[in-house]
Amino acid sequence: MPPSNNAAVLPHAKSHPLQIHPALYPSAGPDQVIIKVSALAINPADHMVQSMGDDLFPSTYPYILGNDVAGTVVEVGSSVTAFKPGDRALALTIGSTPGEGGFQEYVCVKTNVVARIPDEVSFAQAAVLPLGFATAASGLYVPGYLELELPTVAAAEPMGKTVLIWAGASSVGSNAIQLARASGYDVFTTCSPRNFEYCTTLGAERVFDYRSPTVVEDLVAAFKGRTCAGGFAIFPGSEECVIDVMAEIEGEKVVVCAMAVAAEKKAREDVRVKEMFGGSLRTSELAGYLYHEFLPEALRTGKFRCVPEPLVVGHGLGSIQGAVDRLKEGGISAQKVVVTL
Incomplete structure (x- = not known):
């Protein structure tokens, strides 16, 4: 007889709070595993789906949110x-x-997006x-996006x-910073000044204040004499600045664009703009290499770090709604909200 299972459920569109109910124990398909969850992380999509419901995209209810888990394979x-x-x-x-x-x-998961983690x-x-890893990898590597060279655990040949x-x-x-560096690319990035050192430790060569009125001009000047491999705009609205930079540099x-709506309409004659979905990696042949070969070994050797740092705000399914609300409130920087089970 399978173990009992419980879930934090969205019973209907725009319902709040999440309801804790018994749930069916999942059945693993031929290419799936079942994981007993020990920790899960919260993403903006969780509070967006909860608050916007079918205005965001049509869903079938009851709906179980959640994109990031870690735990033990049981089947x-x-x-x-x-x-x-x-x-x-x-x-x-x-x-x-x-x-x-x-x-x-x-939870039941396809194995192409499952990675072993070291003790x-x-x-x-x-x-x-x-989800952060998959979204970054989708934008950097999946055909149709930036299409960079794949990352390696061994020292990558500089791409120039x-x-x-x-x-x-x-x-x-x-x-994305860590992956691009593991692929042999130099990285310029933006963030608030308090996170300059954080981004540098991840591998960014130059870091710029995204709120500076001269950030576009500063980036264009920094790219002088360099060849660009492309731009990655992660937050809505940032694509305009990235497009402005791309229009003025070589490469x-x-x-x-990871979270932009109608961003492709902002493309210019000399700058292509691509919208992407964070889960694109699930259907790509690259997923197996990135999750089964690169990531486990990169974590084991310290080549890749688990970042942002976890901000554990509670334990148990009953803590998830508070965690979702905490993220929605804002003010969290260089951390990711986590609940343990």
């Missing part, structure tokens, strides 16, 4: 050979069925990675090109 599907029960793992939980939402005790990485630390990452202290930005004049 594997019939075709799975890369994982076994007892493996410590992190996973990207984006699905259209209740069994695939992260805000529950047991020295806590579940709370690991939970900050999945520079990537502009707007919002380097964000979850996506923190992952790939393409901007990938």
Whole structure:
């Protein structure tokens, strides 16, 4: 008989607070694993879906939110050979069925977005990675976006090109800086001055104050004599500044936008603009390499860090609504809200 399962459920559109209810124990398909969740992280999409409901996108209710989990593999599907029960793992939980939402005790996940984590990485630390890592990797590597060279754990050959990452202290930005450096690219990024050192420790060569009235001019001047590999605009509205920079420098004049709406309409004759979905990596052949080969070894060797740092705000499913509200309030910088189970 399977274990009992419980979930923090959105019973209907725009409902608040989340309701704690028994949930069906998920069934693993051939290429899936079931993970007993020990920690989960909160993302802006969680409070956006809760507050906007079908105004954001049509959903089927009851709905289980949650994209970032870490825990222990307890079951594997019939075709799975890369994982076994007892493996410590992190996973990207984006699905259209209740069994695939992260805000529950047991979750079912496709193995291409599951990565083993070393013993020295806590579940709370690991939970900050999945969606930020996937979004960053989608923008940097998936065909149709920036299409950079893939990252390696060994020292990468210098590409001689520079990537502009707007919002380097964000979850996506923190992952994007590390990935771009592991691919051999130099990185320019933006953030608030209090996070300059943080972004530098992740590998950014130059860091700029995004609120400076001369930030575009400063970036254009910094790119003089360099070849650009493209720009990554992570927050809504930032794409305009990145486009302005791309229009004035040498190299790939393409901007990938992670959270922008109708950003492609802002493209210019000499600057291409691409909108992307953070879960694009799930359907890419690159996912297996990034989650199964690069990330586990990079974590083990210290090549890749679990950042932003986890801000653990509670324990148990009953703490999730407060965590979602805490993120929605704002004021969190270079941290990611986490709940342990």
